[in-house]
Amino acid sequence: MSVTGLRGAILEAVEELSPRMVDVLREFVRIPTVNPPGEHYEKFVGYMGDLLDGLGYEVEVLRVPEERLPELAPHGGxxxxxxxxxxxxxxxxxxxIHLNGHYDVVPAGSDWRHDPFGGELEDGRVYGRGAADQKxxxxCQIFAVEALRRAGLDVGGRIVQSAVPDxxxxxxxxxxxxxLVERGVIGAEDTDAVIITEPFGPEGIGLGHKGAIWCEITFFGRKAHGSAPMLGLNAVELAARFVSxxxxxxxxRLSQRRSSLAVTPAEAxxxxxxxxxxxxxxxxxxxPDRCRLTFNRRLVPQERLEEAREEILSLLEAFAGETGIRYDYRETYATEPVIIPEDEPLVRVARQAVRSLGMEPRLLISAGSDDQRFVVHGAGIENCIVYGPGRTALSHIADEYVEVExxxxxxxxxxxxxxxxxxxxxxxxHAG
Structure with a gap:
C-alpha cells in the first residue's frame, strides 16, 4: 500500500472507530477514580485491562507492594x-513505543450542571471529571493503535500501553x-519513544513542563494572653509580614523571567x-505561637531548583534575623524543569502529522508538572512528548468536558x- 493509501486508510479507520471510542471514554468517566484518596482504581484497571485483552494485548497489572504504599502513595490511606x-x-x-496516561482524577468539587461521573454526551461534548484530564x-491512545491495525500496519512487538495512578x-x-520507571518497565535500554496523552489539544505538542517547589514554612513565635500581645511573639502577624x-x-523579579517556549495556559x-x-x-x-504557610513555586526552563531554593531561603534567613522569629522549611515536592530538544524524532514526526491535518503545530510546555519528568529525568529518555485530545483550560474545572471533534x-x-x-x-x- 502506498503512503498516501495507508494514510487514508488510517484516517478512515479512526472515523469508523470513533463511536466506540466515545462509548469507551464515557465508561471510563463513569468509574470515579478520585485521588486523593484513590477510589475504584481496581475497577478501572479491570475494565481497561479486559478491553485491551479483547484487542489482543498481553495484559499485566503491577501493584505497588503493600509495605511501600506509605512511601509511594502517602495520600492513599x-x-x-x-x-x-x-x-x-x-x-x-x-x-x-510506549503510550501512557493516568487514570486518576481530582475530586469533583461543586457547581456542576452535569453529573461529574455520568459520562454525559451532549452537543458534541463528553462531560465528566477526567473527560479532559485525561481519560x-x-x-485516544487505545484507538489510535487500533486504527493502525485496522489499516493493515503491522505494529506487533513495538507498542506498549500503560495506565497509571497518582x-x-x-x-x-x-x-x-x-x-514503572523504578521497576524498569520504561527504560532507555528497551524503550525508543514515549508519548504521554495529557491534555494539550489536537495541535499542541508538549516538550516539557515548568519546574516546581512545594513547601511548608512554619513560623514559631511565643504565646501570650490576647490582652497583652506585647508579651508574645505573634507568629501569624509575622507570617503575614513575610508574605508581604x-x-x-x-x-x-520572578515576573521578569519568561519561558522561551510557549506555555499552556499562555498566562503562565x-x-x-x-x-x-x-x-x-x-x-x-x-x-499565636505558630503559623504554617505553604507555597507553590514554578520555575521556567532556564531556572534551576538550587537557585530557586536559595532565593527563598535567603529571604527567610534575613527576615528571621530582623524579627527574632524561628522557622522550619520543609519541601514536600520538587522537580527540575523538563525540556526536550525540538529535533527529537518524535517531535519532528508529530509536527508533520499535525500539519497534515491542516493544523499549525504549537510547541508548548506545561505550567504544571506531569509524569514526563519521570521519563526524561528518571529513565533518561528524551524522545518523549506529551500529546492528547483534552485542552488544559478544561482540566479540573466544574463541568469538565472534551469535544468529540x-x-x-x-x-x-x-x-x-x-x-x-x-x-x-x-x-x-537504538535497536541495532
Whole structure:
C-alpha cells in the first residue's frame, strides 16, 4: 500500500472507530477514580485491562507492594495502587513505543450542571471529571493503535500501553509512572519513544513542563494572653509580614523571567510563586505561637531548583534575623524543569502529522508538572512528548468536558505519529 493509501486508510479507520471510542471514554468517566484518596482504581484497571485483552494485548497489572504504599502513595490511606501495562505481542526486535496516561482524577468539587461521573454526551461534548484530564487521552491512545491495525500496519512487538495512578498527587516518587520507571518497565535500554496523552489539544505538542517547589514554612513565635500581645511573639502577624516581603522583593523579579517556549495556559509564561494555605492560632484571646504557610513555586526552563531554593531561603534567613522569629522549611515536592530538544524524532514526526491535518503545530510546555519528568529525568529518555485530545483550560474545572471533534482529531494525529515513526524506522539505531 502506498503512503498516501495507508494514510487514508488510517484516517478512515479512526472515523469508523470513533463511536466506540466515545462509548469507551464515557465508561471510563463513569468509574470515579478520585485521588486523593484513590477510589475504584481496581475497577478501572479491570475494565481497561479486559478491553485491551479483547484487542489482543498481553495484559499485566503491577501493584505497588503493600509495605511501600506509605512511601509511594502517602495520600492513599493504604488503598491499592495498580498499574496496567499491556503489550502487543510480536517478534520484532528493538525498542518499543510506549503510550501512557493516568487514570486518576481530582475530586469533583461543586457547581456542576452535569453529573461529574455520568459520562454525559451532549452537543458534541463528553462531560465528566477526567473527560479532559485525561481519560480522553487513554481512549485516544487505545484507538489510535487500533486504527493502525485496522489499516493493515503491522505494529506487533513495538507498542506498549500503560495506565497509571497518582499523577494528580505528584510526588518526588510515586506509585504510578515513577514506580514503572523504578521497576524498569520504561527504560532507555528497551524503550525508543514515549508519548504521554495529557491534555494539550489536537495541535499542541508538549516538550516539557515548568519546574516546581512545594513547601511548608512554619513560623514559631511565643504565646501570650490576647490582652497583652506585647508579651508574645505573634507568629501569624509575622507570617503575614513575610508574605508581604516576598510580594515586594521576590515576585517582581520572578515576573521578569519568561519561558522561551510557549506555555499552556499562555498566562503562565513567567516564573511564579503563590502562597496557597495558612494555618495558625488557637483562639481569639491567645497570641499565636505558630503559623504554617505553604507555597507553590514554578520555575521556567532556564531556572534551576538550587537557585530557586536559595532565593527563598535567603529571604527567610534575613527576615528571621530582623524579627527574632524561628522557622522550619520543609519541601514536600520538587522537580527540575523538563525540556526536550525540538529535533527529537518524535517531535519532528508529530509536527508533520499535525500539519497534515491542516493544523499549525504549537510547541508548548506545561505550567504544571506531569509524569514526563519521570521519563526524561528518571529513565533518561528524551524522545518523549506529551500529546492528547483534552485542552488544559478544561482540566479540573466544574463541568469538565472534551469535544468529540478534538478527540477524533487527536486520535487521527496520534495514529499518524505512530505510523510515521514506525514507517520511517525511527529508533532502529537504538535497536541495532
Amino acid at each position: 493504604g488503598r491499592p495502587r495498580p498499574n496496567l501495562v499491556a503489550r502487543l505481542p510480536g517478534d520484532r526486535e528493538g525498542g518499543s 480522553s487521552g487513554l481512549a 499523577e494528580e498527587t505528584v510526588g518526588n516518587r510515586n506509585a504510578g509512572m515513577g514506580f 516581603r516576598v510580594e515586594e522583593d521576590l515576585k517582581p 509564561v513567567c516564573a511564579t510563586l503563590s502562597f496557597d494555605t495558612v494555618q495558625g492560632g488557637t483562639a481569639t484571646n491567645t497570641v 478534538d478527540l477524533v482529531a487527536a486520535t487521527k494525529v496520534l495514529a499518524l505519529i505512530l505510523c510515521g515513526y514506525l514507517e520511517a524506522g525511527e529508533g532502529d539505531d
